Amino acid sequence: MMTSQAITLYDKLWQRHIVDETPGETPLIYVDRHLIHEVTSPQAFANLRFHDRPLRHPQRTTATMDHNISTRSIEIHAAGEGAANQLRTLEKNCKAFDIELFGMGHKNQGIVHVMGPELGLTLPGTVIVCGDSHTATHGAFGALAFGIGTSEVEHVFATQTLRQNKAKSMKIEITGDVGVGISAKDIILAIIGKTGSAGATGYVVEYCGDAIKKLSMEERMTICNMSIEFGAKAGLIAPDETTFEYLKGREYAPKDDLWQMAVEDWRSLKTDDGAAFDAVVTLKGEDIKAQVTWGTNPGQVVSVDGAVPAPEDFSDPVEKESCVNALKYMDLAPGTKITDISVNKVFIGSCTNSRIEDLRAAAAIARGKKVASSVEAIVVPGSYRVKEQAEQEGLADIFTEAGFQWRLPGCSMCLGMNDDILAEGDRCASTSNRNFEGRQGRGSRTHLVSPEMAAAAAIAGHFVDVNG
Numbered sequence: 001m002m003t004s005q006a007i008t009l010y011d012k013l014w015q016r017h018i019v020d021e022t023p024g025e026t027p028l029i030y031v032d033r034h035l036i037h038e039v040t041s042p043q044a045f046a047n048l049r050f051h052d053r054p055l056r057h058p059q060r061t062t063a064t065m066d067h068n069i070s071t072r073s074i075e076i077h078a079a080g081e082g083a084a085n086q087l088r089t090l091e092k093n094c095k096a097f098d099i100e101l102f103g104m105g106h107k108n109q110g111i112v113h114v115m116g117p118e119l120g121l122t123l124p125g126t127v128i129v130c131g132d133s134h135t136a137t138h139g140a141f142g143a144l145a146f147g148i149g150t151s152e153v154e155h156v157f158a159t160q161t162l163r164q165n166k167a168k169s170m171k172i173e174i175t176g177d178v179g180v181g182i183s184a185k186d187i188i189l190a191i192i193g194k195t196g197s198a199g200a201t202g203y204v205v206e207y208c209g210d211a212i213k214k215l216s217m218e219e220r221m222t223i224c225n226m227s228i229e230f231g232a233k234a235g236l237i238a239p240d241e242t243t244f245e246y247l248k249g250r251e252y253a254p255k256d257d258l259w260q261m262a263v264e265d266w267r268s269l270k271t272d273d274g275a276a277f278d279a280v281v282t283l284k285g286e287d288i289k290a291q292v293t294w295g296t297n298p299g300q301v302v303s304v305d306g307a308v309p310a311p312e313d314f315s316d317p318v319e320k321e322s323c324v325n326a327l328k329y330m331d332l333a334p335g336t337k338i339t340d341i342s343v344n345k346v347f348i349g350s351c352t353n354s355r356i357e358d359l360r361a362a363a364a365i366a367r368g369k370k371v372a373s374s375v376e377a378i379v380v381p382g383s384y385r386v387k388e389q390a391e392q393e394g395l396a397d398i399f400t401e402a403g404f405q406w407r408l409p410g411c412s413m414c415l416g417m418n419d420d421i422l423a424e425g426d427r428c429a430s431t432s433n434r435n436f437e438g439r440q441g442r443g444s445r446t447h448l449v450s451p452e453m454a455a456a457a458a459i460a461g462h463f464v465d466v467n468g
């Protein structure tokens with residue numbers, strides 16, 4: 001009798017999407033959903049025009065404006081002429097190629113990785129691509145989701161397929177429970193702290209274990225969002241009742257009988273018992289504490305009750321040198337207690353941490369308190385839907401009464417591509433996902449933290465342990 005082999009969730013997603021596997025050629029896979037924004041699409045559209053090619057499936061592409069927009073005004077010029085030009089180009093292209101666009105002030109506009117899930121465009125079992133490295137966020141739904149380059153964007157436009165080699169598979173298991181007050185951001189930073197910032201290069205990672213199962217969809221998105229920050233091609237979490245509950249009734253999710261059929265199918269999207277992974281990493285949930293990055297990659301991280309390390313603490317020569325450089329850039333002395341590090345800027349936002357639960361968590365810390373006089377703090381919801389909900393729930397008022405600036409949705413201070421840029425020497429507690437040199441502005445210093453930790457740092461003027 002034939003027994004079918006135990007396979008991983010990644011294998012299942014892969015098998016469902018293979019279009020062509022001719023030996024000696026790079027496999028061709030089908031793309032279910034293509035998300036685009038203003039930064040990585042113009043060249044792809046220009047090439048389509050040059051070759052006089054139509055879009056293969058315009059209804060499988062969805063566009064939003066997020067990177068180059070201002071969070072102070074919905075005026076298209078608000079972040080400068082260059083940005084406005086980029087945004088207008090997207091508008092023109094979407095019109096010409098018949099693509100649905102959530103442009104300035106549209107009720108569905110938002111950061112691409114916030115918008116897709118909240119509208120139900122992100123569905124389990126699908127392949128989702130976007131010319132953006134944080135596309136792995138959508139893997140939280142059991143979708144194979146990854147970032148692609150501009151020439152690949154063009155390929156997907158023209159064919160709705162992509163040439164891809166299969167990656168290796170890594171299982172990351174978080175056992176047991178995390179402590180009270182430990183956020184998804186702390187979990188993913190702890191994972192990257194353990195593996196190092198290149199620890200998953202060449203792998204598709206599946207996050208599993210009791211601590212992951214207990215997370216909400218928004219928390220799972222925070223985890224998957226940072227998969228690229230330790231090199232993973234994609235991050236996955238098997239869909240379950242939490243996933244179905246979140247998606248039910250969302251605008252673009254299947255309805256009625258189709259919904260029933262979809263859920264039935266989605267239940268099969270999990271790694272079979274006994275399936276082999278190429279690598280396995282395990283962390284105990286109870287060991288994870290609130291995290292703060294001290295360096296210039298997300299793997300340079302310690303718990304908030306720790307101290308800035310010294311180069312001597314690293315045996316690996318590359319890590320040693322990287323520590324030397326990071327300390328210099330970050331202007332930090334070895335042994336400095338994390339709670340003694342002052343910040344003058346706080347950014348709560350980005351596709352890692354700008355959803356409603358993030359804002360609730362930050363508001364719970366900010367309620368009735370005041371931002372330190374030495375700090376400028378901004379809160380940037382991830383989408384217009386999040387903004388509206390936060391305003392209805394009174395979160396926006398809590399923030400403004402505490403002295404935080406309540407802004408319009410967008411990528412904002414996550415990267416220096418709009419008018420929210422840090423000045424040289426600024427030190428920022430940021431809920432975003434990247435802390436490399438100059439990420440938030442030339443010569444600026446970024447410490448990655450959770451929304452709770454960012455809000456607490458805004459109030460104290462330095463890092464504090466929200467659970468301490």
Ligand SMILES: CC(C)[C@H](C(=O)O)[C@@H](O)C(=O)O
Binds near residue numbers: 039040067131134147
């Ligand atoms: C602008 C875009 C291509 C870029 C990315 O791919 O990630 C941005 O979103 C980022 O976070 O650096």
Ligand code: SF4
Binds near residue numbers: 411
């Ligand atoms: S919020 Fe930041 S990480 Fe996310 S898509 Fe925008 S720029 Fe990239």
